[in-house]
Amino acid sequence: MRKVTLKDIANKLGVTIGTVSHVLNGIDDISEETKNKVLKAAREMGYISNSAAVSLRSGKTHTVAVIVPDISNPYIAHQVKSIEMEMRKFNYSVFILNTNEDEETEYEAIVSACSKQVDGIFLCPCQKSTKNVEFLDKLQIPYILICRYFNSYETDYIGVDDYKGGRLAGEYLINKGYKNIIYFGAYKYICSSVDRFRGIKDIFKENEIDIPDSRFIEINPTCGDNGDIIEETLRKTKDFDSIIAFSDFVAFEIRGKLKELCSGVKLPVVSFDAVNTYFKFPFENISVGVVDNELSSQAVKAMLEKIDSGKCDCKKLIDVKLYEFNC
Amino acid sequence: MRKVTLKDIANKLGVTIGTVSHVLNGIDDISEETKNKVLKAAREMGYISNSAAVSLRSGKTHTVAVIVPDISNPYIAHQVKSIEMEMRKFNYSVFILNTNEDEETEYEAIVSACSKQVDGIFLCPCQKSTKNVEFLDKLQIPYILICRYFNSYETDYIGVDDYKGGRLAGEYLINKGYKNIIYFGAYKYICSSVDRFRGIKDIFKENEIDIPDSRFIEINPTCGDNGDIIEETLRKTKDFDSIIAFSDFVAFEIRGKLKELCSGVKLPVVSFDAVNTYFKFPFENISVGVVDNELSSQAVKAMLEKIDSGKCDCKKLIDVKLYEFNC
DNA sequence: ATGAAAGCGCTAACAT
DNA sequence: ATGTTAGCGCTTTCAT
Numbered sequence A, B: 001m002r003k004v005t006l007k008d009i010a011n012k013l014g015v016t017i018g019t020v021s022h023v024l025n026g027i028d029d030i031s032e033e034t035k036n037k038v039l040k041a042a043r044e045m046g047y048i049s050n051s052a053a054v055s056l057r058s059g060k061t062h063t064v065a066v067i068v069p070d071i072s073n074p075y076i077a078h079q080v081k082s083i084e085m086e087m088r089k090f091n092y093s094v095f096i097l098n099t100n101e102d103e104e105t106e107y108e109a110i111v112s113a114c115s116k117q118v119d120g121i122f123l124c125p126c127q128k129s130t131k132n133v134e135f136l137d138k139l140q141i142p143y144i145l146i147c148r149y150f151n152s153y154e155t156d157y158i159g160v161d162d163y164k165g166g167r168l169a170g171e172y173l174i175n176k177g178y179k180n181i182i183y184f185g186a187y188k189y190i191c192s193s194v195d196r197f198r199g200i201k202d203i204f205k206e207n208e209i210d211i212p213d214s215r216f217i218e219i220n221p222t223c224g225d226n227g228d229i230i231e232e233t234l235r236k237t238k239d240f241d242s243i244i245a246f247s248d249f250v251a252f253e254i255r256g257k258l259k260e261l262c263s264g265v266k267l268p269v270v271s272f273d274a275v276n277t278y279f280k281f282p283f284e285n286i287s288v289g290v291v292d293n294e295l296s297s298q299a300v301k302a303m304l305e306k307i308d309s310g311k312c313d314c315k316k317l318i319d320v321k322l323y324e325f326n327c
Numbered sequence C: 001a002t003g004a005a006a007g008c009g010c011t012a013a014c015a016t
Numbered sequence D: 001a002t003g004t005t006a007g008c009g010c011t012t013t014c015a016t
Helices: A006-013 A017-024 A032-045 A051-058 A074-089 A103-115 A131-139 A162-175 A191-206 A227-236 A248-261 A294-309 B006-013 B017-024 B032-045 B051-058 B074-089 B103-115 B131-139 B162-175 B191-206 B227-236 B248-261 B294-309
Strands: A063-068 A093-098 A120-123 A143-146 A157-160 A181-186 A216-219 A242-245 A269-272 A285-290 A315-318 A320-325 B063-068 B093-098 B120-123 B143-146 B157-160 B181-186 B216-219 B242-245 B269-272 B284-290 B315-318 B320-326
Touching (some): A006 A017, A006 A032, A017 A032, A051 B051, A063 A074, A063 A103, A074 A294, A074 B074, A093 A103, A093 B074, A103 A120, A120 A131, A120 A294, A131 A143, A143 A294, A157 A191, A157 A294, A162 A191, A162 A242, A162 A269, A162 A285, A162 A320, A181 A191, A216 A227, A227 A248, A242 A248, A248 A269, A248 A285, A294 A315, B006 B017, B063 B074, B074 B294, B093 B103, B103 B120, B103 B131, B120 B294, B131 B143, B143 B294, B162 B191, B162 B284, B162 B320, B227 B248, B248 B269, B248 B284
Parallel strands (some): A063 A120, A120 A143, A143 A157, A157 A315, A181 A216, A181 A242, A242 A269, A269 A285, B063 B120, B120 B143, B181 B242, B242 B269
Antiparallel strands (some): B284 B320
8 A cells, every 4th residue: 555645635536736735734724625635635645645645745844852871860861852842842753862872873863854855953962072062063953952061162952950950969968067078970962960060169169078089980871871970979089078979870870889888877878960859769869850840941942943043042940949758 | 044955965976866865865876976976965065864854755654653652651751761772783863752551642743743653552451441552453554562452353563471470479479488468559440550469469369368359559650659558558458468460660669668567577579570780779679570672672573574474473572580689 | 976856744824 | 815936945757
């Protein structure tokens, strides 16, 4: 069974494809009678428009790409789902691409998205360099960075207020009298990782405590991959009394190692993402995260503006707060 | 800056678009000299093929859709990522669509995928009815069900051996002397949920223990949404000594409630998915899951066969084992 | 080795 | 209210 085309419908009814096209697109210049005939035939014949043809002709696809470093990361997956649901409200499809935190894969994802003529791109960049955002600018395709942005290269983006997040995490520990943290942060080229550390350093400094850079331990942002480095760090670091982790899932891995290595000692762990707002876990989690789904709704709003008007000046940080989830 | 087309390249070099097309597609009937000129110009001008045009002309998109009920479910997200990575090896792009366990949204996802002329569809159906798979059959598009299949409607699928999984979960508890389980299963129209319960019932029966159907508590498969029903069930059910949960993330929520309501009592919880193979958690998890990424690799293999040859007889169940993750 | 031209399915401008 | 037609960017067949 070949796919049904406008031509098939037109031939069957003895009208032209232009007429059929107008009816199916709701352009109201066709008689009630013809309109009903066409609608009925289209339904019966199982017509589905060929969006390749539509796109080729009209230049619009009503599709956007979301390019993320790791779709298996539950925090990212949740953001992606929120964006998808929000875009659907505006009749957009979402094309999700995974880059594995790899710059070359990210480049290919961008090319693939452009080749598919997407109307816009949400990108959470791997941040190995600014090469790919420069490429996006050259392409002149509407794009918005989410969660991660570049200090050295200006773009539109919607992120969370990681600096404030770092301060909140630090403040929590300071108020409880802790002075010697270890920070397990993602690679130092990832802005959220360093912004959080900056916040941590600043709030401690304001309380006359110095956090040396050596307390920033670089880990892989991919969940569940850091057992060895965590274990080694916990073993060889002296005099730490608390831990701040880049993400909740990293914190979970750390809590596991702590239980294994220092059972008995109760060490506070503070982290980021507040995944407990949508998952439940049978243990405590202290985490800094956003309120609601503001990130995705703001990102979508900005994207639609960019697509429609070509313009939108958005460099926005979503506010965060500290949550104490006590199981 | 308008997008660069074959015509632009052809015009610039004074050759025809046919020549350029041949070079860029590696059809080797063009002189070295012209070939190099074309390749160079394409690179310099930043040519990206318009896949809408390619698809319109050739009928192939080298793109498949993955339609899943909940991309924010970490188990599903992990499967999707595996499929994406595996398909990429064969130069396919993957279009991910989320259905929210909703039949109408699933229908729209299928239409959207077809409209985009995908070469094939992986579908984890919401299973409210067989309507959408019947629709897929009418469409004559290659598709494979993953994780969930229909008893009443035959299709190709790759799933996990849920019946055996249920037996393994039951066996674990039986060996420890437990006799009174509660099973928190997903909606009864979801095959994996009932297959697991069947396995549980059978293995208990073989050990002369009857598990009444009233011990099958229906919950929402979406993570973190079942606090109330879990709490109510734990409160009002008498004489249970152990729990089997539909998925690890449901088990986590249950473990949390147990801690809250029956702290002190140590109740075993067994679940499915074995997410600890890629996430680490600071507490015990007893879970039945597959070995490696066999599900995605088998599904991809089957899909490529279907796309190429139109045929493939796959109704395959991936083997499972029981894991004891002790943090 | 390269050119010329048809046509994939559709939209949109124009004609009737 | 409906028909006609050009053309989006590309692949592919047939000529040269």
